[in-house]
Amino acid sequence: MKVLLFGIAKDIVGSSQLQFSEVVPKTVLELKQLISKTYPKFGELSSLAVAVNSEYAKDDVPLNRNDEIAIIPPVSGG
């Protein structure tokens, strides 16, 4: 499972995407928990959202291997 990273998320991980092969999160919540455990700096952010197929996804949304999944740190456009 591939997860796209942007902004400060990219800086925290040091890469523009994450690859999950062994432990694969099944929901948005599991993904958030997994990355926050692996990279504690995610816990310091003002907010953390996840997008599934280019839409903001709530914690209970299931993740599938073919979904386009992205970590959305606090946005700051404009």
Add this chain to the structure above:
Amino acid sequence: MKVLLFGIAKDIVGSSQLQFSEVVPKTVLELKQLISKTYPKFGELSSLAVAVNSEYAKDDVPLNRNDEIAIIPPVSGG
């Protein structure tokens, strides 16, 4: 005494200025009364203001021969 006319005031009088030589209004109020008497159509307007030296002038403002006096019908810029 010369009075500048704009917009509908110009159309009512049929000229871009009025000249008072015999009966000369001494205040803004007198000017308003005089033109409304001579041209009753001024009485039909939504409002009628007078400017003296490019400033809106209240009814009690005195008029002098050398002032630049103008009739200001309802404005509609923008």
Add this chain to the structure above:
Amino acid sequence: MVDKKIIEIVDVIDTSKVFAKLSDSQSGGICVFVGAVREFTKNEKVMSLEFEAYEQMALREMDKIAINAIEKWQLNSLIIQHAVGFKKVEDPVVVVGASSAHRDACFEACRYLIDTLKETVPIWKKEVFENKTVWVSAHP
């Protein structure tokens, strides 16, 4: 504060330069309103509009509005331009705009500029329809 102020009555408004004129290093926000000629007024087709200004007084009134707005909202740059003469459908007839550090100020100022201009600046608009002409707002 940069305090750049443009107050003009012109024959033709050029909207392409407005943002360049209001841009400065201290402003994070620029808000501009353009008023233009609409094709229909109360379902009647407008052929053209004619604007007439008491120019000297109009510039003074525009300047008063500008000074008030710059002070109230701490604006960096400001523009008020009004066109005179015959204007056809889609032509811009008025431009008001302001730049400020943050966006609240320029939005509020821009709204104040156009609202107050319409109330106090001695400029008159005649609507030319197919069979008649009407001085706007002249009658109740």
Add this chain to the structure above:
Amino acid sequence: MVDKKIIEIVDVIDTSKVFAKLSDSQSGGICVFVGAVREFTKNEKVMSLEFEAYEQMALREMDKIAINAIEKWQLNSLIIQHAVGFKKVEDPVVVVGASSAHRDACFEACRYLIDTLKETVPIWKKEVFENKTVWVSAHP
């Protein structure tokens, strides 16, 4: 309704064309907001800003905002443009604008467009100072 909609993520914003793009025969008012790079943030001198977008999703979110605004305010034309990449002081980074029959609608819509864009569109801004870089709003 004319219903012309421009939604774009671009490398460089050209503010000179904005009013021409939003002009149409049904609109008496056009309101546009431009966000630009300010020289100072909390008294610190900004060298440049870097904008990054999750482009596909950002365009979708911008489109949602546009559709909501067009419906709510009966807009005729609408533009939302955001720049990406490095921007220097005074460069425009975002343009939102709307045209409508009367001015209330375009002012309110324009404000909604920029406020909502800043809340929901996945675009990120990094401030580059002389000695550090900061992802804006990332931390409480």
